[in-house]
Structure formats: structure tokens, C-alpha cells
Amino acid sequence: MQRTLCFLFLFFFSVLARAELTVEITQGVDEPTPVAVVPFSWSGVQALPEDVAKVVGDDLYRSGMFKIMPRENMLSFPSDRSSLYFRDWRISGSDFIVIGRISEAEGQLTVAFELYDILKEERILGEEIKANRTNLRAVGHYISDKVFEALTGVRGAFSTRIVYVTAKQLAPSKHRYRLMLADSDGHNPRTILESKEPIMSPAWSRDGSKLAYVSFESGRPAVYIQYLATGKREKVQSFRGLNGAPSWSPDGRQLALVLSKDGNPEIYVLDLQQRRLTRITHHFGIDTEPSWSPDGQSLIFTSDRGGQPQIYSIYLPTRDVTRLTFEGQYNARGRLTQDGRFLAMVHQSNGSFHIAVQDLRTGRVDLLTETFMDESPTIAPNGSIILYATQEGVRGVLSAVSLDGRVKFRLPSSDGDVREPAWSPFQ
Amino acid sequence: MRAMNIGKATALALTVVWAAGCSTTNTTDTDTMGSDTTAPATTTQAVSDSSMSGTTMADVKNLATVFYFDFDQTQVKPEAVAALRGHAKYLADNPSASVVLEGHADERGTREYNMALGERRAQAIARVLTVNGVSSSQIELVSFGEEKPVVMGHNESSWAQNRRVELKY
Numbered sequence: 001m002q003r004t005l006c007f008l009f010l011f012f013f014s015v016l017a018r019a020e021l022t023v024e025i026t027q028g029v030d031e032p033t034p035v036a037v038v039p040f041s042w043s044g045v046q047a048l049p050e051d052v053a054k055v056v057g058d059d060l061y062r063s064g065m066f067k068i069m070p071r072e073n074m075l076s077f078p079s080d081r082s083s084l085y086f087r088d089w090r091i092s093g094s095d096f097i098v099i100g101r102i103s104e105a106e107g108q109l110t111v112a113f114e115l116y117d118i119l120k121e122e123r124i125l126g127e128e129i130k131a132n133r134t135n136l137r138a139v140g141h142y143i144s145d146k147v148f149e150a151l152t153g154v155r156g157a158f159s160t161r162i163v164y165v166t167a168k169q170l171a172p173s174k175h176r177y178r179l180m181l182a183d184s185d186g187h188n189p190r191t192i193l194e195s196k197e198p199i200m201s202p203a204w205s206r207d208g209s210k211l212a213y214v215s216f217e218s219g220r221p222a223v224y225i226q227y228l229a230t231g232k233r234e235k236v237q238s239f240r241g242l243n244g245a246p247s248w249s250p251d252g253r254q255l256a257l258v259l260s261k262d263g264n265p266e267i268y269v270l271d272l273q274q275r276r277l278t279r280i281t282h283h284f285g286i287d288t289e290p291s292w293s294p295d296g297q298s299l300i301f302t303s304d305r306g307g308q309p310q311i312y313s314i315y316l317p318t319r320d321v322t323r324l325t326f327e328g329q330y331n332a333r334g335r336l337t338q339d340g341r342f343l344a345m346v347h348q349s350n351g352s353f354h355i356a357v358q359d360l361r362t363g364r365v366d367l368l369t370e371t372f373m374d375e376s377p378t379i380a381p382n383g384s385i386i387l388y389a390t391q392e393g394v395r396g397v398l399s400a401v402s403l404d405g406r407v408k409f410r411l412p413s414s415d416g417d418v419r420e421p422a423w424s425p426f427q
Numbered sequence: 428m429r430a431m432n433i434g435k436a437t438a439l440a441l442t443v444v445w446a447a448g449c450s451t452t453n454t455t456d457t458d459t460m461g462s463d464t465t466a467p468a469t470t471t472q473a474v475s476d477s478s479m480s481g482t483t484m485a486d487v488k489n490l491a492t493v494f495y496f497d498f499d500q501t502q503v504k505p506e507a508v509a510a511l512r513g514h515a516k517y518l519a520d521n522p523s524a525s526v527v528l529e530g531h532a533d534e535r536g537t538r539e540y541n542m543a544l545g546e547r548r549a550q551a552i553a554r555v556l557t558v559n560g561v562s563s564s565q566i567e568l569v570s571f572g573e574e575k576p577v578v579m580g581h582n583e584s585s586w587a588q589n590r591r592v593e594l595k596y
Contacts, residue, residue, distance in 0.1 A: 169579075198574035200538060220569045221542070242546055242570060245539040258539065263550075265543040286543040302540055309540055333537040346537050353535065373581065375537055394579050420538065 027408040029065055033151065034093050036069040040100035040111070041079035048102065049133055052111060055140025056098060056147065059158045062185060063148065063384070064407025069094055081114070086121045094118055098147055108132065113143050115150055124150050137187060157382040160184045161424040163192065163202045163211060164389075164398060168416030176416075179213060181228070184380075184423070186411050192226065193233075202422045205248045211422075212236070212246035212255055223257055225272075237270065247291045247299075256280070256290035256299055267301050267314075280314060289333045294340050300324065302332040311345055325358065327365045333376065337383040342403060344377040344386050355388050357403060368401045369408075378423045379403075387411075389419045481520040484596070487513055492594040494552055495587060498533065501547040503555055511552065514594060515559030522562060528552050529593040530570040533586035538572055545570035552592045 037057040042048055060066040073092065078084040079101040089097055100113035114126035125146060131139045138159065145156030166178045179193040179202060193199060197216035204211060211226050222238035223246050237243045241260035248255055255270045259277075267280040267290045281287040285305035292299055293313070300313045311325045311334040325331035330348035337344075340360070347356035347367065355369045355377045373391040380387070385407070387400045396417035399410045411418075491510040494503065503511070518524055530545030530552075549568040557563055578585040 198571065200542075200572075200574065216571070216574070241568060242542055244542050258543075260543070260546055265546065286540065286547070288543050289537065289539045302537070309536070330536065332540050348536075373534065391581060394581065 024410050024412065026410060027064070027406070029406045032065055032067040034067045034069065034095050035060060035147075035151075036074065036089060036092070036094040036097045038074065038077050038079070038097065038099045039071065040102050040113070041077070042102045044102070044104040044109075048136060050136035050140065052102065052136055052140045052143070053098070053100060055137055056113075056144045059141060059144035059156075059185065060147065062409060064402060064409065065152065081123070084116065086116075086118050089118045096124075096151060098143070100143070102131075109136075111136075111139050111143075115147050137183070141183070141185075154384055155382045155426070157380045157384065157423075157426070158184060159427060160381060161208075161427075162186075162378075162387065162421050163204070163424075164421040165199050165202065165419050166413070166416050167198075167396075167419065179211075186413075192228075200420065201245055202420060203246050203248060204422055204424050205252050206250050206425050207252055208424050208427050210248075210252075212248065214244050214246070223255075225255075236272070245289050249292050250294060250296040256292060258288045258290065267299060269299075269316075280316070280319070291335055293336055294338050300334045300336060300343070302334070311343065324360065325365075326363075327358075331356070335377055335379055337379055337403070338381060339383065342383070344379055344403075346375050346377065355386060355401065357386070366405060368403075368405045369399070371399065374399075376420045378421050380423050381426045387421045387423055389421060482517040483521075484517070487517045487596075490514060494592045494594070496548050496590040496592075498535070498586070498590065499544070501544065501551050503551050507552075508555060511555045512559050515556045515561050518556065518562075518565050519560035522565065524596065525565045525567065526556075526561075527567045527569060527595045529575075529595060530568065531575060531589055531591050531593070532573045533589040534573045534576065534581070535586065536573075538574070542570050542572035545572045548590075548592050552594070 037053050039053045057068045061068045069092065075088055078099050080099065084099060095118055097116050097118055098113060100111060102109055102111050109131040110128055111131050112128045115124045116122065117124055127146065129139050129142065141158040144158040148154065148156035161181060162184055163179060163181050166180055168176045170176055175196060177195050177197065177199045178191050179199050180189050181192050182189040195215060195217045200214040202211050202213040209228060211228065213224055214221050215224055221243050223236050223243045224233050225236050226233035236255065237257060237259065239259050239261035242258055242265055245258045246255050253272055255272060257268055257270060258265050259268050264284060265286050265288050267287050269278045269280055280299065283303065283305050285303050287301055287303045289302040290299045297317065298313050298315050300311055302309050303312050306323065308329045309332045310323060311331050313322045313324050324343060325345065328347055328349055332346045334343050334345040343358040343360055345356055345358065346353050353373050353375060354367050355374045356365055356367050358365045368386065371390045374388050376389045377386045383403060385400050385402055387398060389396055390399050396419045397410060397412055398418050398421050401408045490513045494507040518526060528549040530549030532541035532544045546568060549570060553566050553568060556566060576589040578588045
């Protein structure tokens with residue numbers, strides 16, 4: 001019964017330059033929109049630490065919906081309307097162009113950008129953003145969000161963040177687990193928690209200020225909440241047996257989770273203010289992986305009550321249970337899009353596990369991935385991309401696919417096993 | 428593939444020693460998904476019943492402490508029972524002794540579902556112990572799901588070694 005206390009290190013927001021995830025598009029849309037993102041002019045003296053236009057171009061490219069004109073093919077680098085000759089850019093094949101300029105006054109930077117429709121010779125949008133030398137990547141993501149929304153009608157999610165878990169075997173019986181926070185493009189990885197024992201199931205609060213997760217640091221699973229701004233954390237649930245699968249309610253006041261304190265895995269809802277625990281499911285089968293519907297009225301969850309794992313929904317006011325998935329023998333860990341229409345899940349077919357999406361209105365199921373052991377789907381807050389974990393050789397890596405299956409990219413890492421991504425809400 | 432396994436799975440279901448008979452996943456007995464027969468057999472040893480006096484740690488130190496399971500299954504295999512009875516006798520004879528049962532799953536399936544599966548397996552082992560006289564207060568169950576594999580490969584022989592319960596004093 002004796003357990004060695006594991007050492008736990010909190011590296012809150014310590015920026016460690018290592019093993020960033022990089023993005024490789026493996027499949028884009030058939031006819032991506034051609035866009036030119038011209039290097040922004042810089043009127044200052046000392047070189048800037050970031051190439052803002054490159055951040056924007058990379059973001060748009062990563063969406064899979066745009067073809068970005070290589071800089072070496074540009075005949076000029078206009079930075080304002082007066083030096084922009086639409087005819088030249090039309091000949092080069094671009095439909096849209098982003099230009100910008102960065103200036104410095106009294107230590108403060110101003111980044112101005114403009115988006116033009118080359119064919120119509122019209123300005124679509126433009127903005128001036130106050131900045132400093134340390135937040136230029138964030139400014140780039142902000143510009144990407146604006147451009148993406150103007151060109152697609154969908155709110156951009158480039159300014160959001162992701163968390164994920166890494167695992168590395170250091171010696172035969174020595175492991176290192178890390179909970180990592182990064183920008184949505186994999187940059188700026190920071191260790192949020194490091195432990196010798198497994199870390200699982202990270203989940204964002206809807207306001208993006210907190211994470212809930214499962215840590216085995218005490219030798220058994222317990223649910224923790226951690227505040228991102230301060231690094232402060234608390235153990236919120238550690239009954240005998242399972243303490244797992246936390247999911248925040250949309251209003252941030254409740255946490256759904258799985259406990260087996262009564263002998264069987266059941267879904268509970270914990271009121272975080274009053275610390276009151278309410279049991280939601282009552283079934284001798286396995287009930288697990290709860291996730292809230294966007295309206296906060298229902299929980300979806302995985303249950304083997306029908307003999308095999310399938311996804312169900314429980315309407316909280318009446319506790320009515322509805323089975324959602326019927327195709328195949330294994331559907332688990334569902335996540336709903338913000339409009340509540342689509343269900344992303346893990347689906348088994350022919351012995352392999354893939355990410356599938358079910359249209360809850362029509363019942364149609366589409367398999368989105370064909371890699372191996374795909375799991376832990378998490379949906380970008382704009383509903384455009386599903387990030388998930390998969391395997392390459394014996395290594396876990398993150399991959400992503402658009403909800404319509406047209407765009408695919410991977411985020412390879414050189415640092416051990418990467419797993420269990422969770423995409424932040426809009427900030 | 429599935430049809431071929433039905434016979435094996437059924438045979439297993441018939442021969443398995445049903446410790447307490449309340450597993451809730453037995454509805455899948457004849458419907459195992461890719462269940463295998465290559466799981467390593469636990470090494471079991473006959474336990475001497477001649478010592479009528481209390482058993483000691485020395486009597487259990489050579490018994491198997493890792494017990495394997497079929498895919499998505501939580502039934503204790505028949506070959507595990509002899510060793511478990513040996514552990515049970517020791518624990519029953521030594522009420523102050525206690526044991527941790529660590530349940531594990533292979534990597535297939537989702538992580539939290541596998542946490543539940545690991546706990547189910549630990550519970551199944553615990554039932555064999557309790558029907559053989561061990562007090563439930565002597566037993567602690569911890570599931571690690573698929574988080575602590577002993578073998579890293581993506582093949583049946585690796586998975587078979589990872590679907591297990593480890594008994595630790």
C-alpha cells in the first residue's frame with residue numbers, strides 16, 4: 001500500500017523553447033482561394049522579433065482554404081493603397097491581397113493592415129492595432145481572424161489556444177507527463193503541469209480562464225482545477241475509484257464528471273460554488289465521457305448500457321435519456337459543435353478507430369479520418385476544424401481535419417507522445 | 428474474423444469461473460470485437476493446503492500477480508483462479524494485510540472508457556478474492572486505463588500484455 005509520493009513540478013508559464021508543434025497540410029480544398037500577403041513595411045530602426053505578415057500567411061495557409069503567394073514571386077512590396085497596382089496583382093493570379101505597415105512612436109508599435117479585393121479593386125477592411133514587441137504574433141493571429149472572417153463568413157479561431165498532454169518514457173519504469181498550453185498554431189508551448197504519473201482529460205472552462213484535468217500524482221486519479229492566470233490549483237474530487245472526464249458547463253458554474261464511488265461509473269454534476277454533487281445517471285453499465293450541450297440543458301455521454309459503447313444524451317430537467325448513435329459497434333467520446341448540430345466522436349470500423357461526425361439533424365455519419373487509432377476529438381470554437389490524437393509508428397501525434405473532411409493537417413512534435421488535445425473557447 | 432471468435436468466446440464464457448456473477452458486460456460474451464487467444468497465460472502454481480496454520484508472505488511470493496483479459500472483456504480467465512485463491516488465502520489468514528489491484532486496458536478505445544474498463548477488471552479480480560474470504564476493506568482498486576502500458580506496440584501481442592490487473596501488496 002505504500003506509495004512513493006511523486007514529485008510534482010509546476011512550471012507555470014515558463015516559456016521553454018523546445019519541441020514546438022509544427023503544421024503540415026496534408027490535404028487542402030480543391031481550389032483554394034489565392035491570396036497575397038505582402039511583407040509589412042517597418043519604419044523603425046531595430047529589427048522586429050516577428051514577421052507579422054508571415055504569421056498571417058501561415059495561418060491562412062493552415063486553414064487549407066487559401067493558397068498563399070510566395071514572396072519571391074512578388075514584383076513589389078506595397079504597404080499602402082498608393083503603391084498598390086491591382087493590374088499587376090491580377091496578372092499574378094491573386095484574388096485578394098493583404099498589405100500592412102508597422103510604425104513606432106514613443107516605444108509603442110502601431111500595426112496597420114488592409115485587405116483588398118484585387119478583382120473588384122475594392123478595400124474590404126482595414127484596421128490599426130496598438131502593439132508591442134512581445135505580442136506581435138498575437139497581432140498576426142488577430143489580423144488572420146479578421147481576414148478569414150471577411151473572406152469566408154466564418155469567425156477565425158487563430159487567436160485561440162490548445163492544451164495537450166505529452167508523455168515520455170525516460171527509463172523502463174520512469175515516465176514524464178506534461179500538460180502543455182500552446183497557441184493554436186503550436187507556437188509558444190508552455191508546461192502547465194509536470195508529473196511522474198499520468199495526466200488525462202484536460203478540459204477548458206467556457207471563459208478560457210481555467211482548466212480541469214485528471215492527475216494521478218497521488219497514486220490514484222483525482223480531478224483538479226487550475227487557474228491559468230495564477231497557476232493556482234485545487235483538487236476538487238478524489239473519491240475512491242474513478243474520478244474522471246471533467247467537462248465544464250457553459251455557465252462555468254458546474255463540472256460534469258465521472259465517479260465510481262458507488263461501485264459503478266456514473267455521471268455526476270458538481271456545483272462548484274456550493275460543492276454540491278448530484279448524481280445524473282443510474283445504470284449498471286459504464287457511463288462516462290460527459291460533455292455539455294451548448295445550451296447547458298443536456299449532457300451527452302458514452303454508455304455501454306446497450307451492450308456496446310454508444311453515445312447518449314440526457315436532458316437534465318427531466319433526466320430523459322436518448323440514444324444518439326446507431327451506426328457501428330463502438331461510438332464514444334462525443335463532442336458537439338457550438339450550434340449543437342454536429343457530433344464529433346470516435347468510431348470503430350474494421351478494428352480501427354477513426355474520427356466521425358454525425359449530423360444530428362439528418363442522422364448522416366461521415367468518417368473524417370483514415371489513420372490509425374484516432375481519438376480525443378476536440379472542435380475549434382468556430383466549428384471549422386476538429387483536432388484529434390493519432391499514431392505514427394509508436395508515437396502519438398496531433399492531427400486535424402475540417403468538419404467537412406476537405407482539409408487535413410498534422411502537427412508533428414519531436415518530443416515524445418502527444419495526446420488528448422483540447423481546443424480553447426474564443427478568448 | 429468475428430464469426431471465428433464466437434466459438435472461442437463462447438467456450439471461454441462457459442469455462443470461466445464466475446466469481447460473483449454480476450458483471451454487467453457479459454452481454455457481449457458472444458460478440459467480442461477482435462478478441463484474441465494469444466493473451467499470455469498467467470503462471471499459476473498449486474497452493475499447498477497442508478499448512479493448516481496461517482499463510483505467510485512466503486506462501487504467496489511465487490504466485491502470479493498479473494492477470495490478463497480479453498479485449499473489451501472483464502471476465503477473469505479460468506487459469507488465473509488458482510493463483511488468486513492462493514492470494515485470497517493469505518489475505519484471509521492475515522486480516523491486517525492489504526492489497527492494491529491496478530486495472531489496465533490496451534490502447535484501443537477511448538481513454539476514459541478504458542478507465543472504466545480497467546476498474547471493471549480490478550473489480551472482477553476483487554470478487555474472486557472476496558468470495559474466497561478476503562474482506563473488501565483489505566482491497567483497494569485503482570484503474571490506470573490505458574495510461575500505463577507495459578508494452579508500447581500496436582499489435583495484438585502488445586495489447587494482450589497490457590490488458591491486465593496487477594496485484595500489489
